[in-house]
Amino acid sequence: MSRRLGIWPWWHSSLVFGCGVPLGGVVVNGVRLDQPYCRMVEECVEEILREYKRELERLREPPEPALVIKIDPVEELLKEWPELSAFGVDWVRKWLDLRERLIEIAKVMRRFPWMVEVVKQRPMSILHPYTVEVCVARDGSEACLSLTPSKTFRAQNGAVREVKLELEFKRYETHENKIREVYHPKGLLAFAAAAREYVRIL
Numbered sequence: 001m002s003r004r005l006g007i008w009p010w011w012h013s014s015l016v017f018g019c020g021v022p023l024g025g026v027v028v029n030g031v032r033l034d035q036p037y038c039r040m041v042e043e044c045v046e047e048i049l050r051e052y053k054r055e056l057e058r059l060r061e062p063p064e065p066a067l068v069i070k071i072d073p074v075e076e077l078l079k080e081w082p083e084l085s086a087f088g089v090d091w092v093r094k095w096l097d098l099r100e101r102l103i104e105i106a107k108v109m110r111r112f113p114w115m116v117e118v119v120k121q122r123p124m125s126i127l128h129p130y131t132v133e134v135c136v137a138r139d140g141s142e143a144c145l146s147l148t149p150s151k152t153f154r155a156q157n158g159a160v161r162e163v164k165l166e167l168e169f170k171r172y173e174t175h176e177n178k179i180r181e182v183y184h185p186k187g188l189l190a191f192a193a194a195a196r197e198y199v200r201i202l
Contacts, residue, residue, distance in 0.1 A: 073096060074089060074092050074093045074096060077092065077102065077103075078092060081102070081103060081106035083106045083110050083116050084106050084109075086109070086116045086117075086119040086120045086124075087124045087127070091124050091125060091127070095128075098129050098130075101129045101130065104202060105129060105132055105202065108134050108201060108202045112134075112143050112145075112155065114155050115134075115145050115153075117160075118153050118160065122147065122151075124147075127148075131146075131147065131148060132145075132146070132147060132202065133145075133146040133202055134146070134200070134201050134202035135183060135198040135199060135200045135201065136198065136201055137196045137198055138175075138182075138196065138198070138199055139196065141156065141196070142154055142155060142156040142196070143155050144163075144198065152165045165185065166185065166186040167184065167185060167186060168183060168184055168185075168186050169181055169182075169183055170182050170183060170197070173199075175199045176201070180199045180200055180201065181199070181200045182197055182198070182199055182200075183197070183198045183199075183200065184197060184198075185198075
């Protein structure tokens, strides 16, 4: 197999370095090589061929992959909504597909910080995001967090305690620029003079 060496004849001494190779280097089969350092033409040819082989091997090597910084979507979500860390990182990761629901929960917890402490103190591993419900009294006097049908926590006058609160749906109405469900207490509380109406915000 013939090789096309981009060298000048050795007798062009005014344009060569040592062995008759131009100062700009040589080109072999379209591959530009560095300037060889040798004293004889034969040595130059051998050095050029060795360098040509090394260069071909280098060109065959796959390019180094570009540096890709992977961002953990869970960490990104928790950075924006740290309130969700009360549920635990594993819980957030498990329900990451329901991102919008998680953000809705975080917004309410940011509005009522006491809910963060309530959640932290209880196991949440099997809790489904859509079982988390929050109702507020229409007069703003209290807020209720329900994690399961049997566990409701109510904040009233700065105190938080677990209560049994049964509500039944009454109607829809606009609350905070959204259509919300309005509930009344069930049972005897429904007939009390101080019975409050509750608006479900989550």
